[in-house]
Amino acid sequence: MVGRAHAGTARDGATVSRFACVFLAVVGLCAGCTxxxxxxxxxxxxxxxxxxxxxxxxxxxxxxxxxxVEVQGGGSTAGLQxxxxxxANIGMCSRSLTPKEALVFTPILIARDGLALVVNRNNPVxxxxxxxxxxxxxxxxxxxxxxxxxxxxxxxxxxxxxxGTRESFVRLVMGxxxxxxxxLTQESNGAxxxxxxxxxxxxxxxxxxxxxxxxxxMAIEDIQPTVENVLAAxxxxxxxxxxxxxxxxxxxxxxxxxxxxxxxGQAVLATEGLVGLR
Amino acid sequence: MKRDGVIRALLLGVALSAIFGLALITVFIFREGVPIILHxxxxxxxxxxxxxxSLGRFGILSMVVGSLMVTVGAAAIGVVFSLALAIVLTQxxxxxxxxxxxxxxxxxxxxxxxxxxxxxxxxLVPLIRHWxxxxxxxxxAASIVLGVMILPTITSIAIDALEAVPRSYLEGSIALGxxxxxxVTMVLLRAARSGLIAAVILGMGRAIGETMAVIMVAGNxxxxxxxxLAPVRTLTxxxxxEMGYASGDHRKALFATGVTLFAIITLLNTAALAVSRRRVxxxxxx
Numbered sequence: 001m002v003g004r005a006h007a008g009t010a011r012d013g014a015t016v017s018r019f020a021c022v023f024l025a026v027v028g029l030c031a032g033c034t035x036x037x038x039x040x041x042x043x044x045x046x047x048x049x050x051x052x053x054x055x056x057x058x059x060x061x062x063x064x065x066x067x068x069v070e071v072q073g074g075g076s077t078a079g080l081q082x083x084x085x086x087x088a089n090i091g092m093c094s095r096s097l098t099p100k101e102a103l104v105f106t107p108i109l110i111a112r113d114g115l116a117l118v119v120n121r122n123n124p125v126x127x128x129x130x131x132x133x134x135x136x137x138x139x140x141x142x143x144x145x146x147x148x149x150x151x152x153x154x155x156x157x158x159x160x161x162x163x164g165t166r167e168s169f170v171r172l173v174m175g176x177x178x179x180x181x182x183x184l185t186q187e188s189n190g191a192x193x194x195x196x197x198x199x200x201x202x203x204x205x206x207x208x209x210x211x212x213x214x215x216x217x218m219a220i221e222d223i224q225p226t227v228e229n230v231l232a233a234x235x236x237x238x239x240x241x242x243x244x245x246x247x248x249x250x251x252x253x254x255x256x257x258x259x260x261x262x263x264x265g266q267a268v269l270a271t272e273g274l275v276g277l278r
Numbered sequence: 279m280k281r282d283g284v285i286r287a288l289l290l291g292v293a294l295s296a297i298f299g300l301a302l303i304t305v306f307i308f309r310e311g312v313p314i315i316l317h318x319x320x321x322x323x324x325x326x327x328x329x330x331x332s333l334g335r336f337g338i339l340s341m342v343v344g345s346l347m348v349t350v351g352a353a354a355i356g357v358v359f360s361l362a363l364a365i366v367l368t369q370x371x372x373x374x375x376x377x378x379x380x381x382x383x384x385x386x387x388x389x390x391x392x393x394x395x396x397x398x399x400x401x402l403v404p405l406i407r408h409w410x411x412x413x414x415x416x417x418x419a420a421s422i423v424l425g426v427m428i429l430p431t432i433t434s435i436a437i438d439a440l441e442a443v444p445r446s447y448l449e450g451s452i453a454l455g456x457x458x459x460x461x462v463t464m465v466l467l468r469a470a471r472s473g474l475i476a477a478v479i480l481g482m483g484r485a486i487g488e489t490m491a492v493i494m495v496a497g498n499x500x501x502x503x504x505x506x507l508a509p510v511r512t513l514t515x516x517x518x519x520e521m522g523y524a525s526g527d528h529r530k531a532l533f534a535t536g537v538t539l540f541a542i543i544t545l546l547n548t549a550a551l552a553v554s555r556r557r558v559x560x561x562x563x564x
Contacts (some may be wrong), residue, residue: 077523155413160498161331162523178330181340181500184413184509187493187519198404199413 040068041253045079045092046164047188048113048207049241052272053092059268060259069256073188076164080105083246089253091244094164094207095171105244110260111274114208114230115168115237116217118193120200125149127219130236133173136203139180144201157192157204158183165189168239169205209274230275241274307540311533323534329500331520331528338535340502344417344510345486345542347503348496351421352428352485357478359425360432367433368440369462380437387430395494398423403495412507415497420510423491428481435480439473440466476554483546486539489514513539 043053050073057069074082076093080101083091097107117133119125125147128136135141137156145151158179159166170179184202186192192204197214208225211217217225220236229235243257259265269275315323318336326337363383367376398419407414447469451461467474497509498519511519517532517539524532 075522077525081525160519160523161528162520178333181327181329182509183499184415185498185500185511185519187498191494194399195413195415199407202413 039252040070041090041250041256042070042072042088043090043092043243044072044074044082044088045244046076046094046241047073048094048165048210049092049110052111052209052241052269052274055272056260056265056268057256059265060256063259063264064255067252067255075160075162076167077162080244083244086246089245089250090257093242093244094239095168095242096240097242097244105246107240108243108245108257108261109240110243111241111266111269112230112238113241113274114225114227114235115165115172115205115239116208116211116225117203117205117220117237118196118211118215118217119203120196120198121214121216122200123149123203123216125218126216127222129221130173133220134175134177137169137174137179137183138177139182152201154203155199155201156180156183157195157202158185159192159205160185160187163187164239165206169237172237172239209272227270227275238275304540307533307536310530311535311537314527314530315534315537317527318531324538327500327502329516331524331531334527336527336531336534338513338516338538340500341511341513341516341535342538343502344496345512345514345539347417348420348424348492348510348512349482349486351417351506352424353478353482355421355425356428356432356481356485360429360436360477360481361474363429363433364436364440365462365466368437369458369466380434383430383433386426391427391488391491392494394423394427395491398491398495406507410507412505413497413509415495415509416507417496417503417510418506420492420496420512421506423495424485424488427488427491428484431484432477432481435477436470436474439470439477442473443469472553476550479546479550479553483543483550486512486546487514487543489518493518513542 043057050071053071057071060069061067072088076095079088079091079093081091082088083105091105093107094113097105117128123144125144128147132141132147136147136154137158139156141147142154143151144154147154156179159169184195186195186204189206189210192206193210193212193215196202196204203218208217208227208230211225219225223229223235225235225237230238243260245253249257260269314336323336323338324342325339326335327340328335328337329340367379371379402419402422403414405414406412406416406419410418443466447465448461451465452458456464492512493515496512496515498511498515499509500511501508503510513535517535520528521532
């Protein structure tokens, strides 16, 4: 009995040291991956820019094999924080920088994006003014009948505190008004889309480039949210999509930025529904 | 023998480091969270429903209410099914069936919460919206999803509690002429009562701490829910929704939200411990 127990501990000792090796190896790996290496480029931030950045990264990798671009979400503010701490080479931000942020970061305008107000396809209301929109999201207007629709409650859907889309919406539409506490809060464009798709009473806002056939995008002040109208500066709700960097940029990151700003990169954005810089 | 000592020290070190880690987390959360509670004012922080970080307003009452509503709802749903399941598995089902069902129930605990949330959003939420009205994302949806999620926790602890009741109690009851059902309701459930209460409380602890699934099905609106069909934001979802972005006072207020959650969960676990200890001390013959 004693002998067996002893053998057991000896074996356990070996296992422990093997575990220790694995543990150290894992720690070493993690330490390696948090630091951004010279070759690959990491982008982090706005979930509105993320899908487009992924497409750009894909095209870039096809064009220049061996150059790696990694894209992660997290939100605009998270993107700024990541750029500040060096966790990402480039932060993605889907709103204009605050004056304080503008002192720290270098913004690079990669495209402009319309902010679309989306409702269920069965909703007859097709046009809202910015004033109506403000009243609606502030909770002053609560029935679709008041806006020319069918009798029934309005269910506004907003995004979480810190989302670039939300901050753009507040700046462009809400002004001094606050978004109602009754508004449903979803944490991604996808979740907003899913909800509006299934709920005839819902209204949400999202990047124009992400609006699909399953949703109906409203005209604002009688102007349809189309790429042409954004480009001609007729549509009212337009925000900048930014890459932000802090301090010196690695050569690999610089090359990716140049690619995005090139006619080729801009063409990718244009085909996906964003409005390029021309 | 010398090697034994080394191993013992090593294992002790590992065990202590776990406790040390816990202590560190506790100290950190409290150091970040408590000052902002005092700064905002205890009353204003806990009794105001006005949460608007961009304006420096930090009132978490609606989220405390939301968390409690969802947790009580989950417990109500979880208790009915878990107790029924535990009673059937320990008393009425053939041993073969119990042996097959138990691992299946434990498997439920292994499903990632995002899967529960997704199933809730895709199936449950449209059903509630269609048949009961409201946005679908609601206290009710969150309660149902959480009720299913805490099923394995409550069931397995309840099974342990029921199996701990001495066989002689049941045999005595049957010998006195009680039916099987009378024995269960009048003897078994009473004898195991404190263990069952502990099971429920631990289940509630799990429910109030769950985050991902709740964010997906609860709607996360900031107002105090006025009905079971209204959307709700819980303490955990508030932290998870806003943590990625928060800085300064906002970030500290989220830590303070965590402090509140910490206090509630500690209270629940202490209650569970106290109740289950009492069982050992004061077991009376029925």
